[in-house]
Amino acid sequence: MWNSAIYPDIADGMSNQRDSDIQKKIDHEIRMRDGACKLLAACSQRDQALEASKSLLTCNTRIMAYMSELQRMKEAQVMQRVARRSSDAGPMDDRHPCKAKVAISDLRIPLMWKDTEYFKNKGELHRCAVFCLLQLGGQSFDTDMVMVDRTLTDICFENTIVFEEVSPGFELRVELYSSSWEDGGSAGSTPRKLASKLSSSLGRSAGKRMRAAMEPGGNSPTSHGGGTTLLLPVPSVPGPKYHLLAHTTLTLTHVQDSFRTHDLSITANEECSFWLPLYGSVCCRLAAQPHCMTQQMMSGQLRVKLGGDPQGWTDIYGVLKGTKLFCYHKQDDKEASVDPAVTIGINKETRIRAAEKDPHSKAQSICISNQYGGEEVTHTLSTDSREDTQRWMEAFWQQFYDMSQWKQCCDDLMKIDLPSPRKPALISPKQGSLYHEMVIDTSDDISTVTDILTRRMHDSDLRSRLEQATPTPVWLSLFEEDCSPPTTPIPSHYQKPPVPRPCSSPRSPARASPRCGGRLSSLASLTSESDSPCSTSPCSRHGWTPEPPAAPPSFRPRTLSLDAKLSSLRVRGYSAGLQCACQTPAAVTSGSPHRAPALAGLSCSSTSSTSSSSSEGSGGPDSDLPFSRPGAAGRSARNLRSKLDPRNWLQSQV
Amino acid sequence: MSQTFHIPGQPITAYVQRIEIKKLREGSNLILGFSIGGGIDQDPGQNPFSEDKTDKGIYVTRVTPGGPAEDAGLIMGDKIMQVNGWDMTMVTHDQARKKLTKKSEDVVRLLVTRKSLEDAVRKSM
Numbered sequence: 001m002w003n004s005a006i007y008p009d010i011a012d013g014m015s016n017q018r019d020s021d022i023q024k025k026i027d028h029e030i031r032m033r034d035g036a037c038k039l040l041a042a043c044s045q046r047d048q049a050l051e052a053s054k055s056l057l058t059c060n061t062r063i064m065a066y067m068s069e070l071q072r073m074k075e076a077q078v079m080q081r082v083a084r085r086s087s088d089a090g091p092m093d094d095r096h097p098c099k100a101k102v103a104i105s106d107l108r109i110p111l112m113w114k115d116t117e118y119f120k121n122k123g124e125l126h127r128c129a130v131f132c133l134l135q136l137g138g139q140s141f142d143t144d145m146v147m148v149d150r151t152l153t154d155i156c157f158e159n160t161i162v163f164e165e166v167s168p169g170f171e172l173r174v175e176l177y178s179s180s181w182e183d184g185g186s187a188g189s190t191p192r193k194l195a196s197k198l199s200s201s202l203g204r205s206a207g208k209r210m211r212a213a214m215e216p217g218g219n220s221p222t223s224h225g226g227g228t229t230l231l232l233p234v235p236s237v238p239g240p241k242y243h244l245l246a247h248t249t250l251t252l253t254h255v256q257d258s259f260r261t262h263d264l265s266i267t268a269n270e271e272c273s274f275w276l277p278l279y280g281s282v283c284c285r286l287a288a289q290p291h292c293m294t295q296q297m298m299s300g301q302l303r304v305k306l307g308g309d310p311q312g313w314t315d316i317y318g319v320l321k322g323t324k325l326f327c328y329h330k331q332d333d334k335e336a337s338v339d340p341a342v343t344i345g346i347n348k349e350t351r352i353r354a355a356e357k358d359p360h361s362k363a364q365s366i367c368i369s370n371q372y373g374g375e376e377v378t379h380t381l382s383t384d385s386r387e388d389t390q391r392w393m394e395a396f397w398q399q400f401y402d403m404s405q406w407k408q409c410c411d412d413l414m415k416i417d418l419p420s421p422r423k424p425a426l427i428s429p430k431q432g433s434l435y436h437e438m439v440i441d442t443s444d445d446i447s448t449v450t451d452i453l454t455r456r457m458h459d460s461d462l463r464s465r466l467e468q469a470t471p472t473p474v475w476l477s478l479f480e481e482d483c484s485p486p487t488t489p490i491p492s493h494y495q496k497p498p499v500p501r502p503c504s505s506p507r508s509p510a511r512a513s514p515r516c517g518g519r520l521s522s523l524a525s526l527t528s529e530s531d532s533p534c535s536t537s538p539c540s541r542h543g544w545t546p547e548p549p550a551a552p553p554s555f556r557p558r559t560l561s562l563d564a565k566l567s568s569l570r571v572r573g574y575s576a577g578l579q580c581a582c583q584t585p586a587a588v589t590s591g592s593p594h595r596a597p598a599l600a601g602l603s604c605s606s607t608s609s610t611s612s613s614s615s616e617g618s619g620g621p622d623s624d625l626p627f628s629r630p631g632a633a634g635r636s637a638r639n640l641r642s643k644l645d646p647r648n649w650l651q652s653q654v
Numbered sequence: 655m656s657q658t659f660h661i662p663g664q665p666i667t668a669y670v671q672r673i674e675i676k677k678l679r680e681g682s683n684l685i686l687g688f689s690i691g692g693g694i695d696q697d698p699g700q701n702p703f704s705e706d707k708t709d710k711g712i713y714v715t716r717v718t719p720g721g722p723a724e725d726a727g728l729i730m731g732d733k734i735m736q737v738n739g740w741d742m743t744m745v746t747h748d749q750a751r752k753k754l755t756k757k758s759e760d761v762v763r764l765l766v767t768r769k770s771l772e773d774a775v776r777k778s779m
Contacts, residue, residue: 106739158758258672258763259739283739415674417761640702644691644715649700650747651691651715654754 018073026066033059040239049239050129050145050179057177057242058142061133069138095398097168097405098297100290103416104250105160106259107132107143109176110279113150125149127181128276130245135173136163147181148276155276160417166288168405172250174282176264177242180273243274248282252407255288257414287414292402293322294413298395300388302327304342305380313382316341320395322413323347323403325368344379345370347410348403352396354389355380364389366396659706666743668767669775670735675726675762686754686762687721688714688728693747703731705769711735712742712750714766732766739763 036056043049127149134141143157155176163172246264254262261283268275291297298320303313304327316327319334326340333340346352346368355365365382366389383389403410644651660666677684692701692712703713714732717724734742737753745753754762 108739258765259736285739643700643702648697649691650693650696651689652747652751653689653716654686654751 019070022066022070022073026063026070029059029063029066033063043239046181046240047129047145053179053240053242054129054131054142054145054177058133058140061135061140065135065138065140095401098291098398098402099165099167100288100406100409101162101164101294101416102136102166102170102172102255102286102288103160103162104134104172104174104284104286105417106283106285107157107159107174108283109155109246109264110281110283111148111153111155112277112279113153114277125151128178128274129181129240129242130155130176130178130276131242132157133175133177134161135175136166136170139163148178162416162418168252168290170251172286174248174250174284175244176246176278176282178245178268178274178276179240179242182273243268243272245274245276246278246282250286252288252409255286255409255414257287257412259283259285287416288406288409289414289416290402290406290409292399292406293410296321297399298392300392301384302392303382305382314341318381320346320399323410342379344368346396346399348400352393352400354393366392660709668733668735669771670765670767671727671771673726673728673764673766675722675728675764677760677762678722684755684757684760685721686723687718688723689716690734690747690750690754691715693750694744695746695748704733709733710744712745712747728764728766729768732768734764734766736765737762 033056036052036059039052040049040056043052127147129145130148131145132143134143141161141163143159143161146155146157148155163170245268246266248262248264250262254260261281264278264280264282266278266280296319298318300318302316302318304316304318305313316329317331317334319326319328319340323346325344325346326334327342327344328334328338328340347370349371351369353367355367364386365380367378367380369376369378371377381392383392643649675686677686690712692698692704692710694710696710698704698710699707701707701709701713703715704711712734714723714728714730714734717728717730734750736742737750738759740753742750742753
């Protein structure tokens with residue numbers, strides 16, 4: 001710790017260095033701000049203007065933050081000089097806690113639309129552009145801009161914002177800014193053509209005046225020594241303006257390794273154009289990684305008493321990091337990632353004291369006691385010299401102090417994920433209303449996911465098959481055998497308009513039988529099913545042994561697009577899990593034909609064309625099955641799997 | 655769940671385990687390697703894993719062997735309470751699926767509960 005009373009010149013030099021750092025940052029931000037202003041004046045697209053306006057606001061905030069920091073530093077310098085003159089020895093430098101990296105992510109602000117607003121589809125969609133500004137110490141960051149309208153239930157910001165070198169008494173200010181989409185610059189609600197004409201004409205005559213106002217030449221902070229002249233935000237810049245909608249401040253008490261909800265203070269009212277009905281809270285994940293948990297705080301050669309041998313000292317290389325003291329046999333072991341010989345926990349419960357002077361050695365020993373379960377375990381360390389012992393004790397004290405300052409952050413290391421660098425953000429497709437969305441995204445296609453997983457399982461399965469003849473997942477047989485699912489009957493079925501013919505009703509009386517269980521009843525139900533006109537899922541007689549989740553899709557009437565997808569699925573013979581947005585009215589479709597193993601091959605209803613063959617097949621299914629049935633354990637697993645019939649209970653693969 | 659049945663409207667308390675799953679990237683797909691069942695729009699009586707047959711929560715019905723979910727310690731039969739802070743006890747099946755398959759997220763942090771966890775905690779108390 002530098003004591004400025006002893007080293008006055010160097011302290012001044014350091015602060016001058018800090019000054020110029022901040023100066024450079026301010027200059028950089030001013031340049032950014034100029035760029036944003038120019039962009040605002042030049043652009044015609046509304047979303048470009050919004051982005052530029054957001055950058056402008058962020059730059060202004062940063063400039064103000066740096067200016068105030070500069071001012072504070074200068075004041076501190078003056079105070080120090082005054083203190084030096086008055087008294088010789090300043091107060092002993094207090095122990096300072098270590099700094100930390102603080103990250104905030106997954107910001108989510110719920111909205112509270114009135115039902116009437118949420119469900120109405122007519123009328124104009126009132127949209128707002130929102131973003132969050134996060135400030136901690138002198139650092140400010142903004143999130144990406146999100147367009148919000150009444151179809152959204154929450155405002156989600158996907159960014160992860162990391163602040164470096166944060167002290168425990170930090171205050172993270174979260175501000176939500178909003179700008180109404182219709183609010184297009186100084187022209188108000190003028191049509192776009194007119195607005196662009198105005199902005200371009202401003203550029204020539206009145207723009208010169210504005211540019212003069214923007215020029216930093218006259219107002220440079222360097223010309224004013226104390227930085228008392230704050231650069232006010234540039235007045236009357238054309239373009240959309242953001243207004244503060246809500247804010248909150250988060251501190252160390254809000255840090256946790258999970259998602260928490262915090263209250264928001266709303267600073268606008270319903271009359272404003274940029275108003276959004278906020279629920280009043282914000283949910284986020286605020287994590288902190290103090291340096292004492294991530295960095296090596298102290299390391300050196302030590303001797304530790306291992307085992308019960310009172311005289312046995314072992315030379316080790318100790319590394320104090322986080323809540324542990326790692327004792328490696330050699331210094332190289334740490335780099336080589338060899339496990340340490342001993343790991344001693346250093347946490348809030350640990351007690352460390354310097355032991356009595358050992359008569360055999362010159363240096364003092366350090367005793368570290370921990371409670372493991374109900375027992376107390378003590379490790380004794382020793383160093384070569386008093387100075388070393390002192391340094392280690394100092395390191396331990398500092399560690400305890402850090403832990404007391406950072407509290408819950410030192411229980412366990414909190415993870416901070418830096419988002420993987422992705423391609424520059426694609427404009428997200430306009431979000432549909434949550435209640436109206438029934439689309440299956442092509443990229444969520446069940447077949448692609450199935451592809452990946454079956455390939456992996458197939459690979460691992462082939463390997464296991466080489467080792468032993470384990471019963472394979474049933475549906476894999478589809479990929480080996482040359483089973484040709486009857487392609488012709490299926491599409492024709494589904495080309496029919498999906499009139500909700502009472503497919504259910506002729507079946508329900510038939511359904512009554514499977515419920516009582518037993519093979520015979522299922523047989524009866526199957527034969528009756530085959531008579532029904534709108535029976536569905538065809539199955540290949542041989543290989544299709546649909547153990548859930550491999551059961552065939554259900555046979556309820558559906559929309560045409562889904563039908564097409566499902567038929568293509570079946571043509572390809574995939575059967576792992578089903579993903580659909582439709583309801584599964586279990587009461588209607590359930591007829592789960594009782595899963596007697598012998599009839600597993602025919603648990604799906606058959607088409608009328610193959611009805612006769614199916615009833616034949618039911619007679620001797622065992623011979624058709626391509627694998628042997630395991631014993632009792634397999635049977636219970638089969639029971640479970642039979643209960644997981646997707647026709648009864650929808651399952652989705654993720 | 656500390657009772658075998660839940661009274662609607664009353665808060666649910668449960669012993670939960672945190673499970674963090676890193677999605678596996680295969681081409682342009684991010685997969686987790688498990689299947690879910692349940693939801694407020696599904697029939698809870700068909701759920702073979704739930705103790706309370708009126709429980710409409712989201713349950714893990716299958717864990718792909720060797721997949722990211724298995725590595726993270728997810729077990730078949732777990733009930734998912736939260737996904738990245740989003741509640742899963744009162745959502746439709748599709749809403750649950752969507753929260754798990756967000757393309758912008760590489761990691762999902764789940765809070766799950768299971769009967770064996772309850773029992774283990776009770777025994778140790």
